[in-house]
Amino acid sequence: MLGAGAIGCLVGGLLAAAGHDVALIGRPARLAPVVGGGLRVRLAGGRSIASRPAVYGDPLQAGADWGVPDAVALTVKAFDVGEAVRMLQDAWPAVPFIVAFQNGIGTEDYLAGVFGPERVVAGTVTLSATLQGGEVVVFNRSGGLALAPVPGGEEACRRLATAWTGLPVPLAVASHAASLKWSKLLLNLVGNAVGAILQWDVHRLFRHPLAARLEHQSLREAVMVGRAAVPAFIDLPGYPVRSFARLVEWLPSGLFARLVGPMAARGRGGKLPSVALDLAAGRARTESPYLHGAVAREAASRGLDAPLNAALASLIEELAANPGLHQRYRDQPEELWRFLEARGLRP
Numbered sequence: 043m044l045g046a047g048a049i050g051c052l053v054g055g056l057l058a059a060a061g062h063d064v065a066l067i068g069r070p071a072r073l074a075p076v077v078g079g080g081l082r083v084r085l086a087g088g089r090s091i092a093s094r095p096a097v098y099g100d101p102l103q104a105g106a107d108w109g110v111p112d113a114v115a116l117t118v119k120a121f122d123v124g125e126a127v128r129m130l131q132d133a134w135p136a137v138p139f140i141v142a143f144q145n146g147i148g149t150e151d152y153l154a155g156v157f158g159p160e161r162v163v164a165g166t167v168t169l170s171a172t173l174q175g176g177e178v179v180v181f182n183r184s185g186g187l188a189l190a191p192v193p194g195g196e197e198a199c200r201r202l203a204t205a206w207t208g209l210p211v212p213l214a215v216a217s218h219a220a221s222l223k224w225s226k227l228l229l230n231l232v233g234n235a236v237g238a239i240l241q242w243d244v245h246r247l248f249r250h251p252l253a254a255r256l257e258h259q260s261l262r263e264a265v266m267v268g269r270a271a272v273p274a275f276i277d278l279p280g281y282p283v284r285s286f287a288r289l290v291e292w293l294p295s296g297l298f299a300r301l302v303g304p305m306a307a308r309g310r311g312g313k314l315p316s317v318a319l320d321l322a323a324g325r326a327r328t329e330s331p332y333l334h335g336a337v338a339r340e341a342a343s344r345g346l347d348a349p350l351n352a353a354l355a356s357l358i359e360e361l362a363a364n365p366g367l368h369q370r371y372r373d374q375p376e377e378l379w380r381f382l383e384a385r386g387l388r389p
């Protein structure tokens with residue numbers, strides 16, 4: 043696992059439970075509790091899975107002990123993929139499989155360009171998790187892992203899916219990386235930008251008429267662009283994305299908020315979306331360019347309109363670059379509305 047945060051430790055802990063040899067490569071300070079007491083994955087049903095993966099500070103150290111691994115799961119955030127790839131190229135330029143677990147759009151194409159599509163597999167996780175000391179805490183009950191091939195990587199995906207059997211959570215295999223990632227993107231977008239800007243969780247957001255309307259309209263844009271971008275939306279472990287997309291399209295905003303809002307809040311398991319957490323922590327980078335930003339870019343490349351996603355992505359970038367500005371929008375949906383109106387938007 044290259045990047046030993048919530049997802050690296052979660053996927054690593056699940057693979058270790060299925061009998062695989064797992065090494066976590068990550069920040070030494072973050073991994074110190076795992077070195078001391080091992081790794082635990084606490085699933086939402088209460089089941090706790092203990093393992094003792096090997097732990098390293100970088101791939102060169104791991105390579106000295108392990109040689110070339112069978113597969114590397116890239117579990118850093120999307121904005122750290124470039125640096126992680128440089129480390130991979132230094133240590134294991136010939137690693138057979140690289141699985142990209144990033145949320146958002148773009149990582150697989152980048153990796154396929156660097157390593158060749160025959161070695162790249164798209165991965166996604168529909169479990170919402172955080173790393174607390176040496177324990178991964180999973181918030182939602184339903185969920186699992188899914189894999190899909192990039193064009194030209196079908197054999198890699200088939201071999202990996204065959205090897206990764208016996209996991210303690212469901213593992214689905216889809217036919218197209220792009221469908222997998224756009225389907226997961228729809229789930230990621232729920233409550234993400236508007237929630238990050240207002241610092242509201244999904245539950246609160248859908249109970250406020252203005253915020254709920256913005257949320258619904260931005261999701262409508264994403265469904266419209268996604269339908270043009272990929273062969274089809276697909277259902278993911280625990281999440282009926284195809285029905286969700288249809289509800290986004292069919293329901294009026296008020297009904298959408300009342301019917302889908304509570305379900306969406308439960309789906310997140312009470313965890314704030316990562317863009318909200320990154321802004322709250324004053325981090326200069328978020329994954330928003332790979333989420334709402336990707337919707338806006340894809341729309342532009344196809345001559346479609348996704349102005350709300352473009353405006354929300356640009357405001358988040360502004361807030362990440364200038365944390366002092368965030369005070370103006372925190373808890374202030376009317377202020378966000380004014381920001382959008384000033385750009386000619388009337389969602």
Ligand SMILES: NC(=O)c1ccc[n+]([C@@H]2O[C@H](COP(=O)([O-])OP(=O)(O)OC[C@H]3O[C@@H](n4cnc5c(N)ncnc54)[C@H](OP(=O)(O)O)[C@@H]3O)[C@@H](O)[C@H]2O)c1
Pocket residue numbers: 044045046047048049050067068069072099117118119120122125126129143144145167168169170171172173316329
């Ligand atoms: N958490 C979830 O519930 C969840 C669910 C599904 C998908 N995802 C996706 O999974 C990806 C990973 O998310 P996460 O929540 O696991 O993030 P995270 O907890 O921040 O973990 C990423 C870890 O990788 C480390 N890292 C970054 N660059 C590195 C490098 N070059 N070498 C070694 N370590 C490096 C980071 O350290 P620093 O922070 O010190 O840079 C951090 O500890 C994201 O794309 C996210 O959207 C997350």
